[in-house]
Amino acid sequence: QQQVKQSPQSLIVQKGGIPIINCAYENTAFDYFPWYQQFPGKGPALLIAIRPDVSEKKEGRFTISFNKSAKQFSLHIMDSQPGDSATYFCAASQQGGSNYKLTFGKGTLLTVNP
Amino acid sequence: DAGVTQSPTHLIKTRGQQVTLRCSPKSGHDTVSWYQQALGQGPQFIFQYYEEEERQRGNFPDRFSGHQFPNYSSELNVNALLLGDSALYLCASTGWGIGNTIYFGEGSWLTVV
Numbered sequence: 001q002q003q004v005k006q007s008p009q010s011l012i013v014q015k016g017g018i019p020i021i022n023c024a025y026e027n028t029a030f031d032y033f034p035w036y037q038q039f040p041g042k043g044p045a046l047l048i049a050i051r052p053d054v055s056e057k058k059e060g061r062f063t064i065s066f067n068k069s070a071k072q073f074s075l076h077i078m079d080s081q082p083g084d085s086a087t088y089f090c091a092a093s094q095q096g097g098s099n100y101k102l103t104f105g106k107g108t109l110l111t112v113n114p
Numbered sequence: 115d116a117g118v119t120q121s122p123t124h125l126i127k128t129r130g131q132q133v134t135l136r137c138s139p140k141s142g143h144d145t146v147s148w149y150q151q152a153l154g155q156g157p158q159f160i161f162q163y164y165e166e167e168e169r170q171r172g173n174f175p176d177r178f179s180g181h182q183f184p185n186y187s188s189e190l191n192v193n194a195l196l197l198g199d200s201a202l203y204l205c206a207s208t209g210w211g212i213g214n215t216i217y218f219g220e221g222s223w224l225t226v227v
Contacts, residue, residue: 006156034215034216036218042220042221043118043202043204043218043219043220043221044157044204044218045218046215046216046217046218049215089156089157091156093216100145100147100162100170100206100208100214100216101147101159101162101170101172102147102149102157102159102206102216103159104156104157104158105156106155106156107154107155107156
């Protein structure tokens, strides 16, 4: 059973565009929602994370929008650049009780054309 | 400040063999988790170690085992390797408690032939 569903599988935008990647979760006990960026041959790097007590979080060009009632969250990349071309993973965990197991989506391959 | 470090970077093993992968957590971190990432997939949780004990385990067979040392470093052992074990194995570390960020290493690429 896939607990975190991510879409789209791949996404192509032009430089300066605003790609949006969406995730939906099933487990209402999840209370930590990070996004990771992964380049080919590298490990995932934490991009930005949000907790369900806020509806939006912005760090630089990256913004997470969170809808607790719909159990959905999304990543927006403002003014996208070719260097943003990578695979993006959403994840979720239930950190209460010191549980650090992350459940990942299947990833979105983002291509930003010059 | 070194991040999460893993070794070896790449290795090739034969079906049926055993492999040991190593991880040093980020400075100040005491909790280590291991993930398996197949090509084109998201990472899958294998298990988590804290205070030298396995605290949580994902849906992986007993062929996958681990260990955490007093200095918080960790090993992942896989016995009786199968072709399907070919993947990127990622180590992640954090500090025990609520609200701590999880950092990943660059991974160890395992190819089983």
